[in-house]
Amino acid sequence: MRRVVITGAGTISALGSSVRETWEAMREGRCGIGALDIRDVERLSIRIGGQVTGYDAQVHFNRQQISLYDRYTQFALLAAREAIGQAGLTFTGDLAASTGVVLGTSGGGLTTQDENYRTVYEEGKNRVHPFVVPKLMNNAAAAHISMEHNLKGPSFTVATACASSNHAMGQAFNFIRHGMAQVMVTGGSESMLCFGGVKAWEGLRVMSRDACRPFSANRNGMVQGEGAGIFVFEDYHHAKARGAEILAEVIGVAMNSDASDIVMPSKISAERCIVSAMRDAQIDPSEVGYINAHGTGTAANDKTECAAVAGALGAHADKVMISSTKSMHGHLIGGTGAVELLACIMALREGVIAPTINYEEPDPECALDVVPNEAREADVSVVLSNAFAFGGMNAVLALRKAP
Incomplete structure (x- = not known):
């Protein structure tokens, strides 16, 4: 099987509009969660989120593009431009034919749905924009990335709730590993911070009104975020032959299902997924x-x-x-694993472990080294990234320091 490396990374989230800005925020333990600035926020019980603030679509896209691109698609396109720019690839001929896009998202064009439900039900109009369907569909971001960069290989979208990005990146990894593609653009994007999106999550009663405090005994729920993380996965020998800078190596993946409960996580399945990822990567837990x-x-x-x-x-x-790192950027749902992979690459490449901020009280049921509140310098060579989703769908990735 072929080796797979990461040669490009791009992102936009509440922590920054580039990888460098995001890494700086993670080093500083900066919190990107704040008061939501959305329509009808006063009707919500939950009024905080990891929102991308100061964002102006017109700076990046023209009017025709904005009419086609939901906010989640815009985020994916911006992150993809950064990732592909860093990779230094131009897709023509055989390379274009052997490069695809696999993205993760859960809600897709939820902002577009929300706006158009308002148009029909609240404002009583009988017509909507003719591009509503291509704007809200879950595969829109993958499609527009493929069109913008001339990517003609396998391209599709994965929707497995909070594991969507990890599943997508795992699929991209396997495409290259098994020789079905030379390069894959992969990751995820999400933008659920609209009235309907937040209101729906309120109904689950798992949301915090004040902060995300993972592993702290006084934690009281999750906080939504938005944004995208996009990567260029590439065949190792192809990357070496062209002298590409390698950020990290992807060495294993595992995916499984709890097959038990639609919302409650399973310790047995999560453990099995972690073990399977290490087995696939051919690593020992001590590594x-x-x-x-x-x-x-x-x-x-x-x-x-x-x-x-x-x-x-x-x-x-x-x-x-x-x-x-959800304590800093919030839970990006379908896009979360992609933004979190940046913390894994930072650990391998920069020797900096992103902290769990807002940690206040030890919990005897979470008695591991959770890197509380402050980033830590450490030399690590192998990392894992966990994603355990509603529906009992799990995906764990394993990465190694750049060869």
Whole structure:
């Protein structure tokens, strides 16, 4: 099987509009969560989120493009431009034919849906814009990235709630590993911070009104975020032959299903997924230096995940660093694993472990090294990234320091 490396990364989120800005925010333990600035926010019980502030679509796109691009598509396109620009690739001929796009999203064009439901039901209009369907569809972002960069290989969207990005990146990894593609543009994007999106999550009663505090005994729920993380995955020998800068190597992936409950996480399945990812990567638990946790800040997820990590890593669990960057940028739902992969690359490349901020009280059920409140310098060579979604759909990625 072929080796797979990452040669480009791009992002936009509440922490910044580039990878460098995001890494700086993670180093500083900066919180990007704040008061929401959306229509009808006064009708919401939850009024905070990891919102991309100061964003003006007209700076990046013309009027015709804006009529076609939902906010989540705009984020994906901006992150893809940064990633592909860093990779230094131009897609023509055989390379274009062997390069595809696999993205993760859960809601897709939810802002577009929200706006058009208002048009029909609240304002009583009988007509909507003719581009509503191509604007809101879940594969819109993948389609527009493929068109903008002339990518003619396998391209599609994965929607598995909070594991969407990890599933997408796992699929992209396998496409290259098994020779079905030379390069893949992959990651995820999400923008659910509209009235309907937040109101729907309120109904689950898992949202915090004040802060995301993963692993802290006084945690009281998750906080939504928005944004995108996009990467260029590339065949190792292709990257070496052209002298590309390698950010990290993807060495393993595992995906499984709880097959038990639509919302409650399973310690057994999460542990099995972590073990399977290490087996696929051909690594021993003692090699893992850092885990980017799913770490939502809910009572059920955090204790279940810590138990799963402890079970999967055994005696090494007390030595591994595990943190949740959702405490800083919020839960990007379908896009969350992609933005969190940046913390994994930062750990490998920069030797900096992103912290779990807002940590206030130790929880005996989360008694691992959660890197509380301050980033930490550490030399790690192997990292894992966890994603455990509603529906019991799990995906764990394994990465190694650039060869």
